[in-house]
Amino acid sequence: MAPSKAKHASGQPWVIPGGFSVLSLQFSSDSAARHCLYVKEHKVRTEKSSHRPLDRTLFLLNIPPYCSEVVVKELFSQFGGIESVELRDHPGSSQESGPKISKLFRPPEKQGFKVGYIVFKNSSSLQAVKSYPFDAPLVVSTEQRPVKTGVQKWIQQYSESFIQPEKLQQKVDNFMQSYDERKEKEAEQKKEEAERQQEEEEGWVKVTRGHKGAKARPHSEAANEKTLQKEKRKKRRKELLNFYTWQHRNTQKEHIAELRKKFEEDKQKIALLRAQRKFKPY
CATH class of the missing domain: 4.10.170 (p53, subunit A)
Structure with a gap:
């Protein structure tokens, strides 16, 4: 990313399109060449990790290979206290989850320009970095901290x-x-998840005796709500089962009533035929 060639006032910060502030980097005090760093406040909505708080994290681009995490921390410590510094090959979510592995068992890092995330202790440090003048370069290697x-x-x-x-x-x-x-x-x-699932399926709760002198823990609001929901589900299932049982019994009663009615009608027909002497069984 090349900075714009537009003129800017001396002692003022240099801001380019995209919201990036340009910081001048100088390897040593007697070095004539300068390097440009592009910094911006880290604002990513998809960032859910507390490892990079949105109001205290600075995003850096174009970090040269000779700047390690220690060097970057020393360079930006003049703007305020720093909690952590993270350098990566490309932007992405933080690798906070998972066990930390020693560098002896990790593949060697790529040597090249990197991106970085700096987490300050105070949010005011971000404004101090963005308002830093471009014509005052940050010196990387000094007598106190040679690189x-x-x-x-x-x-x-x-x-x-x-x-x-x-x-x-x-x-x-x-x-x-x-x-x-x-x-x-x-x-x-x-194991606990399997036992909990089995208890929910069977409807039983496992009760164990604590150590001597232990006080009984009161039920939490979440546990009481869970128990209440379980009882409501049982009651609904029972009501549904009772409804189906009543419907089946009612259907049987109606069928029996229809058979009795038809039987009485047949008896009346037979009696009428006998009275008319038209009934000939043989």
């Missing part, structure tokens, strides 16, 4: 790629322990 690039960065990455066996074993043990705990929790939830 390595080129061969020095490769040497550092190569040195950090080696890990002690004790640390590796500890990370593996921690991962397996969290995995076992997560599986046990899922199994317990499935």
Whole structure:
């Protein structure tokens, strides 16, 4: 995304179409080249995760490869306290769900320009970033926080790629322990769900005795409402069954009444034929 070439006043923020503010980035104080960052307040209606609150999250584009999460946090800490920094290859929903895996077991990250999400502690920090003047560049590498690039960065990455066996074993043990705990929790939830479903189908409630000295817990409003709805369903089923039973009995009574009526009519016809002497059974 290339910034517009329109002139802007000195000491004023530079806003381009799309609502993005342009920040100037300078690698070092003696560097002549500058890099442009495009920042905007994160406003996505489909974002349901509390990991990125809509009123405190800043969205960044065109982050250079030499800016890590630590560097980005140090650059933007001058605008206010920061809760978290997240860099990704492309925009998308946050990966908050699921277990966190150590970088030793993840595939290597792609080296290139990234997008980022910065969550500030206060919403006023967003306005401070958007109103920052374009002609005051943010310096990435200083004497207090030097950033390595080129061969020095490769040497550092190569040195950090080696890990002690004790640390590796500890990370593996921690991962397996969290995995076992997560599986046990899922199994317990499935068991409770199966028991709850069976109780609802059979209409029985399992009552267990608590430990000695435990006080009985009062029924919650949700539990009382659930019980009331269950009783209403039972009552409706019973009324429907009684209606069908009454309808069947009433139909049988009407059929018997019709048979008796026809029998009486036949008796009267036979008596009339006998009186007229026209009845010849043989």
